[in-house]
Amino acid sequence: MITRIKPAPTLSLANDVRIPQLGLGTWPMNDAEAAHAVSQAIEIGYRLIDTAENYQNEKGVGEGIRASGIQRSEMFVTTKFNRQWHGIEGARTACEASLKRLGLDYIDLFLVHWPNPDQNRYVEAFQGLVKLLEAGKVRAIGTSNFKPAHLQRLFDLGLVPHLNQIQMDPYHRRDDLVAIHRAKGIITESWRPLGAGNAMQRDPEIQAIAQRLGRTAAQVLLRWQVQQGFVTCPKSSDPLRQAQNLSIFDFDLSEDEMATLDALGRLDPEMFDADRFGH
Numbered sequence: 001m002i003t004r005i006k007p008a009p010t011l012s013l014a015n016d017v018r019i020p021q022l023g024l025g026t027w028p029m030n031d032a033e034a035a036h037a038v039s040q041a042i043e044i045g046y047r048l049i050d051t052a053e054n055y056q057n058e059k060g061v062g063e064g065i066r067a068s069g070i071q072r073s074e075m076f077v078t079t080k081f082n083r084q085w086h087g088i089e090g091a092r093t094a095c096e097a098s099l100k101r102l103g104l105d106y107i108d109l110f111l112v113h114w115p116n117p118d119q120n121r122y123v124e125a126f127q128g129l130v131k132l133l134e135a136g137k138v139r140a141i142g143t144s145n146f147k148p149a150h151l152q153r154l155f156d157l158g159l160v161p162h163l164n165q166i167q168m169d170p171y172h173r174r175d176d177l178v179a180i181h182r183a184k185g186i187i188t189e190s191w192r193p194l195g196a197g198n199a200m201q202r203d204p205e206i207q208a209i210a211q212r213l214g215r216t217a218a219q220v221l222l223r224w225q226v227q228q229g230f231v232t233c234p235k236s237s238d239p240l241r242q243a244q245n246l247s248i249f250d251f252d253l254s255e256d257e258m259a260t261l262d263a264l265g266r267l268d269p270e271m272f273d274a275d276r277f278g279h
């Protein structure tokens with residue numbers, strides 16, 4: 001059974017384009033799973049969908065949007081391109097290919113997926129995005145997994161992404177990046193907000209807050225994100241969990257509860273490092 005939830009509130013990017021504060025992540029869905037999960041999520045109330053060339057499900061995402069019957073203008077579609085396209089012409093080729101797979105005629109937010117500093121072409125990749133923005137092929141442009149030094153190379157040229165999508169949750173705090181984003185008017189979007197598995201959701205401190213509020217651990221984790229002004233995109237294929245993840249705009253975490261979650265930050269040697277990992 002589908003529960004309909006009020007769509008997420010929106011935030012304003014620096015160019016006044018509005019982005020929903022919570023969307024549906026689609027990794028690691030294949031085309032068929034994405035088509036089903038996306039149309040179901042839209043029926044529930046999702047308006048932001050997060051995909052990527054690398055997920056190999058853009059076709060399914062586009063099918064899901066069309067199957068839902070929603071107007072294109074009501075939706076916000078984010079996709080990202082791989083290292084082989086880092087360059088001005090490459091970004092254009094990647095955009096055309098994503099548009100074709102999605103079956104859309106514009107992308108709402110197009111991101112450089114990883115900086116891949118070994119190849120040292122992420123600045124040109126972003127310059128390619130600027131051209132696409134000027135050409136009206138995309139409504140907003142950004143980066144993903146950029147660390148402070150990568151962003152600085154853009155700032156040095158007077159370039160500022162509208163958004164940087166990064167791994168972040170109470171265990172993986174990114175205070176250095178968040179401070180830079182706030183100073184430059186960049187929206188922070190988190191990926192893997194639930195930690196992908198269940199370890200963080202089983203954390204006794206998170207469980208205690210969830211029980212006190214009569215919410216789930218996942219809802220507490222997502223509320224921690226949006227209450228700080230971040231965008232986030234949890235993945236779920238399940239209609240109940242999709243609805244639960246969108247139902248986080250009708251309660252608040254107290255200052256004490258936020259502080260408890262903030263204090264869970266720790267060093268994780270397994271965390272992806274964008275200076276070493278990328279595609």
Ligand SMILES: NC(=O)c1ccc[n+]([C@@H]2O[C@H](COP(=O)([O-])OP(=O)(O)OC[C@H]3O[C@@H](n4cnc5c(N)ncnc54)[C@H](OP(=O)(O)O)[C@@H]3O)[C@@H](O)[C@H]2O)c1
Nearest residue numbers: 025026027050191192193194195196218234235236237241
């Ligand atoms: N930019 C990047 O480099 C990057 C990297 C990784 C991911 N991403 C994006 O971020 C999205 C989210 O990250 P993620 O998928 O890695 O991790 P996630 O959203 O933190 O966790 C997804 C996992 O949690 C489960 N789940 C979802 N809602 C739940 C709930 N309410 N209660 C219990 N379990 C729940 C899902 O299972 P069910 O489906 O069975 O509910 C799935 O196994 C991705 O889908 C992708 O779009 C971006």
